[in-house]
Amino acid sequence: MAGPRVLVIGGGLAGLSATMRLAELGIDVDLLSLVPVKRSHSACAQGGINSVNTQTRQQGDNEWKHFDDTVYGGDFLQHQPPVKEMAEWGPRIVDLMDRLGVPFNRTPEGFRDQRRFGGTLYKRTAFAGATTGQQLLYALDEQVRRWEVAGKVKKWEFWDFLQPVLDESGRCRGAICQDLVTMEFRAFPADAVIVASGGCGLVFGRSTMSMVCTGSAVSRCYAAGAFYGNGEFIQVHPTAIPGADKLRLMSESARGEGGRVWVPKTPQDPRDPRDIPDAERIYFLEERYPKYGNLVPRDIATREIFNICTNEGLSVEKDRLCVYLDLTHIPKETLDRKLGGILEIYEKFQGVDPRFVPMKIFPAVHYSMGGLWIDYERSASGGLVEGSPRNQQTNIPGLYAIGECDYQYHGANRLGANSLLSCIFSGLFVAPGVVASCDEAKKSEPGPQLMNDALKAQEKRHAELLSRPAGGENPYDLHDELGKLMTRTCTVVRRNDQLAEAYEAVCALEQRWQKCSLSDTGSWTNQNVVFTKALGDMFPLAKLILKGALQRDECRGAHYKPEFSMPGIEADDPAERRRLAEEWCDRFEENTKKWLKTTVARHGDDGHPVLTYEDVDTSIISPRPRLYGLVGGEVIEEVWRERQQARAQAAPQPATVGAGG
Amino acid sequence: MIRVADGQGDKNGVASAAEASASKSPASLRVRVLRQDAPGRESYWECHVIPYEANMNVISILQRIAARTTTEDGRKVAPVAWDCNCLEEVCGSCTMLVNGRTRMACTALVDRLLEEQPEEIVLEPMSKFPVVRDLMVDRRRVFRSLERVKAWVPIDGSYDQGPGPRISPEDQEDAYPLATCISCGCCMEACPQFTKVEVSRLAGESQEAFEARRKEAFDKNFLGAHAISQAMLFNSHPTGKMIADERMEALTDRGGIQMCGNAQNCVAVCPKSIPLTRSIARAGRAATLWAIRRFFDR
Numbered sequence: 001m002a003g004p005r006v007l008v009i010g011g012g013l014a015g016l017s018a019t020m021r022l023a024e025l026g027i028d029v030d031l032l033s034l035v036p037v038k039r040s041h042s043a044c045a046q047g048g049i050n051s052v053n054t055q056t057r058q059q060g061d062n063e064w065k066h067f068d069d070t071v072y073g074g075d076f077l078q079h080q081p082p083v084k085e086m087a088e089w090g091p092r093i094v095d096l097m098d099r100l101g102v103p104f105n106r107t108p109e110g111f112r113d114q115r116r117f118g119g120t121l122y123k124r125t126a127f128a129g130a131t132t133g134q135q136l137l138y139a140l141d142e143q144v145r146r147w148e149v150a151g152k153v154k155k156w157e158f159w160d161f162l163q164p165v166l167d168e169s170g171r172c173r174g175a176i177c178q179d180l181v182t183m184e185f186r187a188f189p190a191d192a193v194i195v196a197s198g199g200c201g202l203v204f205g206r207s208t209m210s211m212v213c214t215g216s217a218v219s220r221c222y223a224a225g226a227f228y229g230n231g232e233f234i235q236v237h238p239t240a241i242p243g244a245d246k247l248r249l250m251s252e253s254a255r256g257e258g259g260r261v262w263v264p265k266t267p268q269d270p271r272d273p274r275d276i277p278d279a280e281r282i283y284f285l286e287e288r289y290p291k292y293g294n295l296v297p298r299d300i301a302t303r304e305i306f307n308i309c310t311n312e313g314l315s316v317e318k319d320r321l322c323v324y325l326d327l328t329h330i331p332k333e334t335l336d337r338k339l340g341g342i343l344e345i346y347e348k349f350q351g352v353d354p355r356f357v358p359m360k361i362f363p364a365v366h367y368s369m370g371g372l373w374i375d376y377e378r379s380a381s382g383g384l385v386e387g388s389p390r391n392q393q394t395n396i397p398g399l400y401a402i403g404e405c406d407y408q409y410h411g412a413n414r415l416g417a418n419s420l421l422s423c424i425f426s427g428l429f430v431a432p433g434v435v436a437s438c439d440e441a442k443k444s445e446p447g448p449q450l451m452n453d454a455l456k457a458q459e460k461r462h463a464e465l466l467s468r469p470a471g472g473e474n475p476y477d478l479h480d481e482l483g484k485l486m487t488r489t490c491t492v493v494r495r496n497d498q499l500a501e502a503y504e505a506v507c508a509l510e511q512r513w514q515k516c517s518l519s520d521t522g523s524w525t526n527q528n529v530v531f532t533k534a535l536g537d538m539f540p541l542a543k544l545i546l547k548g549a550l551q552r553d554e555c556r557g558a559h560y561k562p563e564f565s566m567p568g569i570e571a572d573d574p575a576e577r578r579r580l581a582e583e584w585c586d587r588f589e590e591n592t593k594k595w596l597k598t599t600v601a602r603h604g605d606d607g608h609p610v611l612t613y614e615d616v617d618t619s620i621i622s623p624r625p626r627l628y629g630l631v632g633g634e635v636i637e638e639v640w641r642e643r644q645q646a647r648a649q650a651a652p653q654p655a656t657v658g659a660g661g
Numbered sequence: 662m663i664r665v666a667d668g669q670g671d672k673n674g675v676a677s678a679a680e681a682s683a684s685k686s687p688a689s690l691r692v693r694v695l696r697q698d699a700p701g702r703e704s705y706w707e708c709h710v711i712p713y714e715a716n717m718n719v720i721s722i723l724q725r726i727a728a729r730t731t732t733e734d735g736r737k738v739a740p741v742a743w744d745c746n747c748l749e750e751v752c753g754s755c756t757m758l759v760n761g762r763t764r765m766a767c768t769a770l771v772d773r774l775l776e777e778q779p780e781e782i783v784l785e786p787m788s789k790f791p792v793v794r795d796l797m798v799d800r801r802r803v804f805r806s807l808e809r810v811k812a813w814v815p816i817d818g819s820y821d822q823g824p825g826p827r828i829s830p831e832d833q834e835d836a837y838p839l840a841t842c843i844s845c846g847c848c849m850e851a852c853p854q855f856t857k858v859e860v861s862r863l864a865g866e867s868q869e870a871f872e873a874r875r876k877e878a879f880d881k882n883f884l885g886a887h888a889i890s891q892a893m894l895f896n897s898h899p900t901g902k903m904i905a906d907e908r909m910e911a912l913t914d915r916g917g918i919q920m921c922g923n924a925q926n927c928v929a930v931c932p933k934s935i936p937l938t939r940s941i942a943r944a945g946r947a948a949t950l951w952a953i954r955r956f957f958d959r
Contacts, residue, residue, distance in 0.1 A: 024818055036804065038844055039752040098825035101814040101898050103837045110827035129837055134751055138840065142813035149808050181793055210746045244714060245721040245767075246748045337834070341841070345749050348768045349718075428819065476728035519730040520739035524699045525794040527742050528727070 003028060004438035007175055007190035009161045009217050011037025013133070013420060014403025015196030016140035017427025018434075023144075023152040025435055030188055031144065032156040032177055034212045038141045041198050041210040042423065045133020046251035046342050048125035049097070049420040051090030053114060056122040063087045066124065068621055070418060073119040073297050074369070074411025075557040076596060076623040077230065079616055082376050082391075082408050085383040086425045093424050094126050100139035103128050105338065115256045115338070119297040119415040130251055130341035136420055160530060161217045164193055164224050164399055165454045167446045172398035174451060176458045180530060183523050185459050187451035191438035194392075194400040194430060195221060199368040203538045203545065204491070205483015207365035208240050208249040218372055218405050219537035222544075226394045227373035228601040228609075229407030231541070232548030235414055235558050236491050237366030238301035239325055241346060247364035248349060250325060251342045252416040254359075255294040257334070259327045261285050261305065262358075263314040273316075273324055273358045284308055289629030296628055299413045299558045302363040306492045309362070316360055326358040365491060367419060369410040369558065370545075372401035373600055376408075382620045387432040389440065398437055402426035407598070412557020465518065465529055472517035475532040482509055482535075486542055490549055494561050499550040506546060510539040510607075544601040544609040551611060554595040566591075569632025577632065581639040588625050588640075596623060687713050687779075690771065691733070692722055694741055695785040697792045700861065704792070707741075708733040708781075719759055719766035719774075719784065720748055723796075741784075743796035750932055753843030756850070757796045758785040763850040765932050787850045791859040802858065803844045805879045806888035810911045814901045826899040839894040839940065841933045848886040848927035848937055854920045855883045883920040884912075886927035890940035896947070909951040918944050 004027050008015045011033040019029045031037065052061050067087035071080060098104060098112065104126050105113040114123040128135035147153040158180040164172045165187070174189040200215025201207030222228050239254065239261075240247040255261070262281045269276055284304060286293045294301075305323050309315035316322050327335060327343075332355045335343060346354045373395060377388035384391055392400045392408075402423070409422040489495075489502040513536050520528035555565045566587060569580045597613035604610045625640055627633035689710050697704040710733050711725045727740035745755040748767045755766040760774060760783050774782050790798035828836075849855045860875040862868075892908045895901035912918045921941055928937045 020819055035746050035752070035754060036800075036844075038804070039746050039754050041747065041752075043751045043843075044747050044749060092821040095821065095824045096819055099814070099816055099822065099900065101825070101895070101901055103828075103833050103840050106828055106830040106833045108830060110829050112824075128840075131751065131841060134843075135840060139814075142807075143816070143819070145804070145808060146811075146813045146815075210752065211748065212746055243748075244716050245718060245724060248749045341751075345751075348750065349770075351770070474728060476724070519727075519737070522698075522739060525742050525797060526739075528740050 004191045004435070004442065005030065005189070006434055006438065007032065007188050007193045008196060009033075009175070009193065010040070010196035010198060010403070010405075011141075011144070011155075012040035012042035012196060012198055012403060013136055013140060013423035014427040015040075015194070016137070016144050017424045018194055018196060018402060018430055019153055020140060020143045020147065021428050021431035022434065023147040023150075025431055027152075027435060027438065029153045030156060030190065031153055032159045032161060032188070034158065034160060034180070036157045037144070037155065038138065040137060041213055042137040042420075043131075043134040044208070044210060044249060045136075045420055046130045046249060047117060047253035047256065048115060048127035048132045048417045049094060049136065050117065050120075050124050050415070050417040051094045051126065051421065052087075052124060053091060053094070053112070053126070055114065056124050059122060061122045061124065063090065065122070066090060066120075069120045070409070070415055071411065071621055072624070072626060073415040074413050075626050076618055077233070077411035077556060077598070077616060078409055079376065080618060080620040081378045081382055081384055084620060085429070086409060086422060088383060089425050089429070090421055093421060093428070097136055097139055097424070100143060102135045102139045105129065115253060116295065117256050117416040118252055118292070118295045118301070125256070125417045127253065127338075130253055130339045130343075133420060136424070140424075161195075161197070161220065162458050163220050163454065164396065165451055166224060166396060167450055170225075170396060171441070172396050173441075173446050176451075176454050178458070178462075180527075181525050183526060185455055185462070187455045189451055191441040192398045192400060192434045194402060194434065195372065195405055196401070196403045196427065197405045199404045200538070200541050201365050201368070202479075202534075203482070203542050204234070204365040204486045205480060206243075206245070206247050206487075208237055208247050209366070214534040214538060215368075215541045216534040216537040218401075219541050221372060221394065221396075221399065221401075222540060222601075222603050223537075224396070225603065226396050226399060228370065228541075228544055229373035230370035230412075230548070230599050231544040231601055232490075232552055232599060233369035233412050233558050234365060234491065234545065235298055235367035235369060236302045236363045238298055238305050238363050239361040240364035240366070241349060241359070242320060242322065242362055242364075243349060248345055249364070249366065250346065250359060250361050251339075252295075252298070254325060254327060254339060254342065257327070257338050258330050259294065259325050260329070261294055261301070261323055261325055263308055263316060263323050267313050268316065268318050273326075274328065282308075282314070292628060297413055297415065299560070300628055302492055303560060305363055322360040322362045324358040325361045327354055328356060328358060363492060365487065367410075367414055368404060369407070369412065369414055370548075370599075371405045371407040373598075374401050374406045374408055378617070384429070386429070387436060389433045389437040391433045392426055392430040393433070393437070398441055400430055400434060402430050412559060462529070465532060466521045468515075468517055470517050472515040473512045475513070475516045475528075475535050478509055478513055478516065479535050479538075482506065482538060482542060485509075486545070490546055492560065494549050494559065495563070496550060496553075496561070499546055503543065503546045503550065506539060506542045513539065540603060540607070540609070544611075547609050547611060548599045548601065552595065552599065554591050556595065568630040569635060577635045578639070581632070581635040584636050585625070585639050585643060592623050686715070686772075687775070689713055690722065691781040692726070693781050693783045694726075694795070696741065696795045697786070699794060700791055700859075707738065713771075717771040719757075719769040719771070719782070720745055720755065722771065722782065723766065741796060742794040744798075751843060753845035756787055756845045756847055758787060758850075759783070761785075763787060763847045763930050765845060768932065787846060789850050789855055789857045790846065791857070800844075800846050802879050803846050803849065803885070803887065805876065806884045807844070807891060809880060809884060810888045810892040810908050811904060812888065812891040812895055814895065814898060815904050816900070828899070832897070836894055836897060838933075838935055839890050842887050842890065842935055843933060844887060845932060847930045847932060851926035851930040852883070852886065853924050853926070854922045855885055858882050880916060882916045884916055886921075886937040886941060889918055889921070889944045890935060890937050893940040893943050893947075906951070909947060912944055913948050913952065918948050921945075
């Protein structure tokens with residue numbers, strides 16, 4: 001009998017880390033990707049990777065605080081054991097990447113330099129210029145190439161994953177995939193399949209994501225019965241460069257290095273921004289959030305920028321919404337050294353040098369916090385049991401999800417520089433559990449019929465698409481409509497009436513997709529049919545995102561409904577302030593009870609998502625109000641603390657797990 | 662100097678060009694594309710006319726063509742196939758010849774192209790790699806070169822062993838530009854010593870035998886500037902240099918550094934402004950020293 005064989009779908013940071021670790025554990029890996037793995041979307045990550053380090057440790061930082069920042073930043077929506085484990089692995093992961101040759105920026109003494117990122121008060125982020133994702137990706141790509149030469153890894157680049165194949169017992173036994181060049185179909189029997197296919201930004205049309213981030217692989221797992229968690233949580237990055245073909249990211253590191261966000265006091269002030277004196281500028285993030293300043297968490301920065309442009313009418317331009325992101329007060333030499341890569345992007349695409357002229361930026365869809373629902377096995381210390389086959393496994397045995405396409409780690413909002421960490425962590429951590437799962441799979445082998453039937457079904461579907469009559473709907477136009485609809489109704493500000501309408505509209509678009517015609521009916525490198533299939537798979541995701549957003553009547557992290565927002569306390573009278581704070585905390589507790597739950601979507605037989613809600617494991621750090629810069633936050637915090645103390649005295653504490661680190 | 666060569670110009674040049682063309686922007690663009698349906702087929706030219714929009718790049722042109730699929734003379738055609746992913750010049754996918762010059766389609770801004778050549782925009786596939794279809798070429802040879810020079814740090818394993826070696830900021834600043842190579846293939850396309858290798862599967866040949874034969878064909882031919890530069894990157898890393906000799910062996914083997922004719926085209930077309938000729942010069946010196954050492958070690 002052949003040794004265990006694992007199929008990995010996607011070769012970004014998560015897929016490559018898993019492949020490297022599996023190969024090291026003696027497993028043969030098929031690594032399949034839409035693009036050569038070195039060209040994966042991870043390359044676009046700019047700012048850095050978070051972990052506690054020797055220096056921050058001496059300033060009072062520790063793994064516990066990184067864990068706490070992550071769950072607080074994510075508004076407590078993530079299960080805590082995996083996050084705790086990830087924070088504890090952080091220093092080891094950055095050390096490993098350092099050993100792999102990642103050219104991290106250095107201090108004069110030769111140590112890794114660190115910068116500060118959003119949602120924390122420590123300089124916890126290691127970085128390689130402003131192309132950290134690219135550098136981490138390359139280091140892993142190089143190691144996987146080494147394993148490829150050694151014969152442990154076989155790459156299938158320019159291949160599309162079409163479906164997981166499940167046996168009668170419901171276990172995943174492999175997948176059906178298609179060669180994007182020859183259009184040949186092929187069955188990949190596997191003892192386990194790991195999906196590491198990234199986010200689904202293309203559901204929103206233009207985003208900061210790469211063209212392969214259609215979400216199709218995830219959608220195909222969902223169609224096969226995999227659950228999808230927290231779909232409605234989509235991160236809109238505060239700072240992107242608007243463009244006709246895509247919205248290009250302007251990294252948070254621009255603010256981490258001192259970049260300031262502002263608008264002129266005079267709406268659409270026609271002057272050159274450099275001629276507008278400080279007194280006539282509004283540094284609105286610094287004014288409203290004195291503690292974090294320009295480095296408030298992303299959801300807050302995004303809403304403030306959106307708000308100042310739309311509600312306050314202070315957009316820099318009239319026809320195009322944007323604000324200034326200003327670096328011109330920082331010496332050119334520092335900018336070149338620390339931000340060279342991203343400033344070059346701005347200069348190349350906008351034709352203006354951001355070292356001398358403030359950039360014009362606006363929020364853009366950036367990251368999917370939600371994704372395939374996955375399991376984990378909690379350890380006695382509150383972390384994870386290493387080597388458990390349950391870790392990162394979807395509800396389908398033998399089918400795993402890692403990286404951006406899983407729903408863990410980031411809750412309702414991801415902190416900057418945590419995505420690279422979660423991708424590499426989940427990739428490394430999943431491996432021993434997958435090995436255990438392979439052993440389980442080996443206990444019985446399905447016959448060849450299973451794969452053959454699935455292959456035939458995919459071939460048939462493909463042939464049907466190609467033979468659709470001409471003159472029908474144009475898939476590119478439909479995608480454009482879908483993107484505009486989703487961006488308008490389901491990003492920064494969400495309203496129930498709009499969400500309900502959008503849901504109906506997406507269903508109508510899906511119907512029209514059934515009548516799509518292909519402009520290419522050939523059987524060689526047919527990009528048209530591949531795109532049309534991926535588009536078809538966007539609708540189920542769009543529907544679960546919209547329905548999740550519609551049903552979730554609260555504000556949490558990136559999900560913001562003004563109707564349910566909990567404004568701060570403006571009153572001056574101390575007694576009144578106190579009373580309002582009590583009320584605020586009552587409401588907060590009520591809301592936590594009702595909504596601190598994972599949205600779990602299942603693909604219904606009628607094509608509509610069926611949503612259920614699952615409790616979140618918040619047993620390690622109990623949820624508290626997220627008060628970044630909220631007016632009256634001090635008095636709310638005071639009342640909250642008193643309640644916590646009262647509760648602690650009333651009930652004798654169970655042994656807290658690792659509290660205080 | 663390099664910036665001008667790669668078509669980006671100085672900042673004022675770009676800004677003023679964009680402003681100037683905005684004032685006299687055309688209503689539509691004529692785009693001439695060199696198409697080829699599959700490997701081994703004849704190539705042919707096809708013209709498309711698409712409406713002009715502000716801030717377009719070659720990617721957005723190709724997106725419009727894919728959506729319209731109607732030629733200048735009103736014929737319905739299959740969309741043009743091309744390679745792209747990140748659209749921000751960091752993935753290395755979208756290399757093609759734009760107005761005859763190898764570059765990334767995403768950073769090829771239409772307003773700049775109209776400055777160069779107002780009558781039409783000409784798109785062709787790279788000429789040194791086998792065409793898969795239309796503007797899409799097979800660049801697996803780029804990655805094979807990386808295998809040849811062992812472009813990796815030979816770590817013991819991925820388990821925790823503490824941090825990597827201390828590195829001075831000077832060394833990091835030296836290494837970083839080399840590490841930003843996106844494997845786009847521009848340097849290979851522009852190099853007179855780099856010639857096309859196209860191997861097709863023979864009737865009755867197994868996939869394995871075909872792949873082995875193709876690899877053999879790649880390995881007889883020039884590595885390309887990017888791989889030489891990667892070899893120098895890893896030979897300067899404290900752990901990477903532990904297999905420096907193996908890399909020198911690859912660099913001095915057939916298809917190695919001796920093939921370089923010092924045309925310096927590579928550095929002129931590199932979209933990431935990587936100092937490729939500096940790497941090549943270093944590799945040349947290292948190869949000489951290595952040959953002498955080997956001579957005396959015999």
